Amino acid sequence: MTPDYDLAVVGGGPAGVAGALTASLAGLGVVLLDSAARLGGQYFRRPADGFRARRPGALHHGLDRFARQCDRLAAGADVLTGHRVWSIEREGNVLAVRCAQGDREERPRTITARGVLVATGAYDRPLPFPGWDLPGVITAGGAQALLKGDLVVAGSRVVVAGTGPFLLPVAAGLAAAGAHVLGAYEAGGRFGLAAHPFLAAGRAAEALGYGLRLARRRVPYRGRRAVVEAHGDGRLTHVTIARLDRDWRPAGTRTVECDALACGYGFIPRIDLLVQLGCAVRDDHGDPAVVVDAGMRTGVPGVYAAGETTGVGGALLAEVEGRIAGRAAAADLGRRVPPDPVLSRRRDRMAAFARALRQAYPVRPGWQGWLREDTLICRCEEVPLSAVREALELGAADARSVKLLTRAGMGWCQGRMCGYTVGCLARDALPVTRRVIAEPVRLGDLAAWPRPDDDPASPHDGPASPEGRS
Amino acid sequence: MNPAHRLVRADPEPGFEIDVDGQAVPVVPGQSLGAVLHAAGIRSWRTTRSGGRPRGLFCGIGVCFDCLVTVNDVPSLRACQIEARPGDRVTTGRPHADGRTAADQASAGGGGERGDS
Numbered sequence: 001m002t003p004d005y006d007l008a009v010v011g012g013g014p015a016g017v018a019g020a021l022t023a024s025l026a027g028l029g030v031v032l033l034d035s036a037a038r039l040g041g042q043y044f045r046r047p048a049d050g051f052r053a054r055r056p057g058a059l060h061h062g063l064d065r066f067a068r069q070c071d072r073l074a075a076g077a078d079v080l081t082g083h084r085v086w087s088i089e090r091e092g093n094v095l096a097v098r099c100a101q102g103d104r105e106e107r108p109r110t111i112t113a114r115g116v117l118v119a120t121g122a123y124d125r126p127l128p129f130p131g132w133d134l135p136g137v138i139t140a141g142g143a144q145a146l147l148k149g150d151l152v153v154a155g156s157r158v159v160v161a162g163t164g165p166f167l168l169p170v171a172a173g174l175a176a177a178g179a180h181v182l183g184a185y186e187a188g189g190r191f192g193l194a195a196h197p198f199l200a201a202g203r204a205a206e207a208l209g210y211g212l213r214l215a216r217r218r219v220p221y222r223g224r225r226a227v228v229e230a231h232g233d234g235r236l237t238h239v240t241i242a243r244l245d246r247d248w249r250p251a252g253t254r255t256v257e258c259d260a261l262a263c264g265y266g267f268i269p270r271i272d273l274l275v276q277l278g279c280a281v282r283d284d285h286g287d288p289a290v291v292v293d294a295g296m297r298t299g300v301p302g303v304y305a306a307g308e309t310t311g312v313g314g315a316l317l318a319e320v321e322g323r324i325a326g327r328a329a330a331a332d333l334g335r336r337v338p339p340d341p342v343l344s345r346r347r348d349r350m351a352a353f354a355r356a357l358r359q360a361y362p363v364r365p366g367w368q369g370w371l372r373e374d375t376l377i378c379r380c381e382e383v384p385l386s387a388v389r390e391a392l393e394l395g396a397a398d399a400r401s402v403k404l405l406t407r408a409g410m411g412w413c414q415g416r417m418c419g420y421t422v423g424c425l426a427r428d429a430l431p432v433t434r435r436v437i438a439e440p441v442r443l444g445d446l447a448a449w450p451r452p453d454d455d456p457a458s459p460h461d462g463p464a465s466p467e468g469r470s
Numbered sequence: 471m472n473p474a475h476r477l478v479r480a481d482p483e484p485g486f487e488i489d490v491d492g493q494a495v496p497v498v499p500g501q502s503l504g505a506v507l508h509a510a511g512i513r514s515w516r517t518t519r520s521g522g523r524p525r526g527l528f529c530g531i532g533v534c535f536d537c538l539v540t541v542n543d544v545p546s547l548r549a550c551q552i553e554a555r556p557g558d559r560v561t562t563g564r565p566h567a568d569g570r571t572a573a574d575q576a577s578a579g580g581g582g583e584r585g586d587s
Contacts, residue, residue, distance in 0.1 A: 035532065037500070037553065042531060047478060048500020048553075054479035103552045104544070123533045133536075135513035135526040142530025145550070150505030151474040151498075178473030234524050235513045270533075379528070379536060382521050412535030417528075 001112070003094040005031045005078075007329050008113035010085050010097065010273060013041020014066060015307025015318035015325075016119035021073045022326025023117075026335045030077035031111060033099060035084040035439070039070050041121050042141060043315040045148040059148050059173055062315070083109070086439040088116055088273050095302060098449075100441055108445045115302040115329050118274050118290075119322060122267035122308035125287075127363070128421055129370040130229045132263075133379050136236025140170045140264030153179040155260025159239050161185040161227040162264040164361040168210035168221070170262055175217040182256055183220045185241060187248055187265070188361050190223025227261055228253065228370040236261060248366030265363050267312045268420065272438035277303050283430045284311040285358045287420075294344060295328030296321055304329055313354030320347045368424070377425070378418040380411020388425050399423045399431035409433070412440075488558040490515075497554045504530070504537050504549035507560070515539050515549065515562040 005028075009020040012034030020032040032039075040046050044066045047053045057063035073079060083099040090096075095116050100106040124139035126132065136155065138146075140162055143154040158179045160171040163186060171184035214221050228250050229240040239261050242250035269289050275281065279298040280291040289311035296304045304325040307318035324343055331337040371377075373386040383406045391405035399422045402408055408422050409415030415422070415433050423431045475482065487494040488506065495510040504527050507515060514524035516538055528536040530550050537549040540561045 035551070047480065048498065050483045050485075050499030050501070051475070051478070051480040052483060054481070056478050058478045104541075104547065123529060123531060126528075133523060133525070133528075135524050138527050139529050142527060142550075145530040146505055146508065146527070147474065150501045150509070151472070151478065151480060152501075152505045152509040153474055154508070176473075177477050379525075379534070382518055382523070412538070413533060416533050 001092060001094060003112040003114050005029045005111065005113040006333055007031075007115045007117060007326075008033065008095070008097045008111055009117045009119060010034075010088070011041060011119035011121060011307070012036065012039035012079070012081065013043060013119060013121050013307060013318065014315045015121075015309075015322035016041070016117065017066065017069050017073055018319040018322030019117045019119060019304070019306050019326040019329075020077055020322075021069050022323045023329050024073065024077040024326075026327065026330035026337050028330050028333060028335065031080060031113070032073065032077060033080045033083040033085055033097065033111070035082070037081055037103075039079065039081065040066070042145065043318075045145055047149060047151055051151060053151075058176075080111075084439040085273060086437050086441045088118075088277055090277070090302075100439065100445065106442065106445065108441075108449065114333060115304065116277075117296075117304040117306060117322075117325050117329060118271075118277075118309055119305070119307045119318070119325075120270040120273060120309055121318075122269045122312055123416065124264040125266045125268050125363075125420055126263065126417055127265045127367050127370075128375055128377055128418070129227065129367075130372050130375045131231055131236075133376055134230050134232050134236045135234070136232065136259055137230050137261045137263065140166060140262045141267075143174065143260070143262035144170050147173050147177055151177070153177050154262055155258065156180060157182060157258040158260045158262060159183060159185070159227060159241070159256060159258045160262045161187070161225070161239075161241075162266075163187045163363065164264070164266050165207065165357065166264065166267075168207065168214070170264075171219055171221070172210050172213045172217075174262070175214065175219050179260075181214075181217070181219045182258055183222060183225075183241075184214065185225035185227065186221065186223045187226040187244055187364070187367075188223065190221060226250070226367070226370070227263060230261060231255070235259075242370075244366065246364070248364040249369050250366070265367075266358075266361065267308065268416070269308045269310075269312060271305075271309050272435045274298060274303070274305055274309060275432060275434050276436065276438065279303060279305065281430075281432050285355075285362070286430070287312070288430055288432050294324075295331075295339075296325035297328055297332075302332075311351070311354065312358065313351060317347065317350040317354055320350060365424070377421055378406070378408035378411060378415075380413050380417070381407040381409075383408040383418075385425075388422065392426060396426060398428040399426045400428075402426050486556045488554055488556075488560065490560040491562055495560075501554055502550050503539060503541065503547075503552050503554045503558070503560070506554045507539075507549060512562075515560065517563065 024030040087098040094112040124141040175181045228242040231238040306321035306325040514526040539549040
C-alpha cells in the first residue's frame, strides 16, 4: 500500500520542526502534526495572533530563528496544526498515525507514512504537598504557558518554587510581565550550576543574566527552600516555605501571602506514542527516556525520536537531535544524505551537558516528609497518602499494584501527574506506563473506526475522509 | 496598559465577551478558555466527584485534566486546550445570585441543546 507521506513528524516544537525541515530539504514528503493551534511546542509557545505582538520574542531565546524554520517548513511540507495524535500503529509496510482534528468539533483522521519521528516533548514533574490541589497552585510550565501563549500572569503575588534552572526564566518572565514575584525557591543548592565547573563554564552567562534580572526587580532567589504546604479556602491565599536540609527534609518554616504558586521539579518525557510502538525505554536519572542510536533511530524500524523524548535536555539539544533524525530518516529511505560528524559531536557535547545539569538538580527523597496522611497523591481519583500506605502494607510491591488497589493513576490524567510519586512511594525504580491511547478520544469516534480488514477501498479513513497531500 | 502586553508590544484586536455563570468575561481573540477564566480572577470551574474539591488550571498544557470545563452544555473539555469563542457560555455549577446553579436554569429552560451562536 502507498503511504500518504514518507515521514510523519509528531510534535511542532524545536525538535519536530528541525526534523521535518531537514527531512523535507533532503527530498522526503513530510507531514508535521501538532495538537496546538500554532507551532512552537512549550519552549517556543507564542502569543495568539489576536494580540498582534510586535515583539513576540521578548519571552524567548531564539524565537526569530525558529519562526524562519517554520516558514521554510510550510513551503516544502504539510503542516497540520490542531491535530492530536492518540495512537501510532504499524499496518503492514506503513505506520498509521491516528489523530483527532479540531479543538471541540473533533474529526477522526488517519495519516500513513513510511516513517515517523516522535518529538512530543515533556511535561512538568509536580511533587505533592498538602494543599497542592488548591486552585492557584499551578506548575511552573503552566505559568510559563499562560504567559507566553496568552499573555496572562498566573497571579498578582506569585511564589515560584521547585528545582532546576527553569525556575529562573519563569520567575524573571512573571516579574517582567508585572507580577509581584515574592521569591524563587530552589530546593537544591542555589549554586547547583556553579558547583559543577563544566556547567559553570557553559551556562554562567545565562544564569548570571537571569540573576541580574531578578535582582533588578528585587526578586529573591533562595536555595534549600521549598513550598511544603499551600493554604486557602477554595483558592490559594498562603504558602508555607521551609528551609531544607541536604536531603530536602524541612527545618524552619514561614508563611507567605500569595495568590499563585508556580511549582515544578523538572520534566518528564512524553513517550506514550513510542511506548505504544514498542520502543525500548531506559532509566535517565530516574525518568523514562527512549533508547536511540546515533541517528536517533529507536529499535523499531522506521521510528525515530528526538528532543525530550530521548532524555530531557532543552531546546538547543532538541533542535540538533531533530536535524540528525531528519537526516537519518532521509538516508534510510534512500536519499543521498551522508552522516554529519559535526552535528553528531554537537549532540554528544550538549547531551553531556544536559546529563550534568540533571545531576546538579536531582530530586532528593526528603520531599516525602512534606506529606501528611490526608495529602492527595492522585489528584484525579482523590487518593490520599494513607490509602497508598495501606496498599503498600497489604503487600503492593510496585506502582502497578498500588494503582490496582487504590485507583491512583486510573483517572483522567492516567498517572501523568502522580506516576512519579507513586513510583517513589512504592520504591518502584522506573514504572513505565503503557497507554494504549495517548490522548482522549471519544468512544463514538473509536467505534466508528473501520478495522483495516473492513473495507479494502478506504481502510484508513475515519468517518470524514482526509484530504490528500497537496 | 497590561504590562504583559507591553512586554511583547501587543496591540490586541478588538475582543469579545463570553458568559461565565451569567458574568461577562473579556477575551482577546485566540486566547485559551482557561487563560480567559484565570485572567478574570476565576480560579476554579468544576469540583471533584468525591471530595467536591474546586479545580482550575494546573499543568496548563493539556496533561492533567484538572481544568475540565462545561461550555455550551458540552462537558469535559480541557479549558487550557480550547480557544474561547464568541457566544461561549461557561457553566461552573456554582450558584447564581438567585441561589440556583446554571445547570438548574439550563434544565428548567429546556437547555441541553448545543448553542454555538
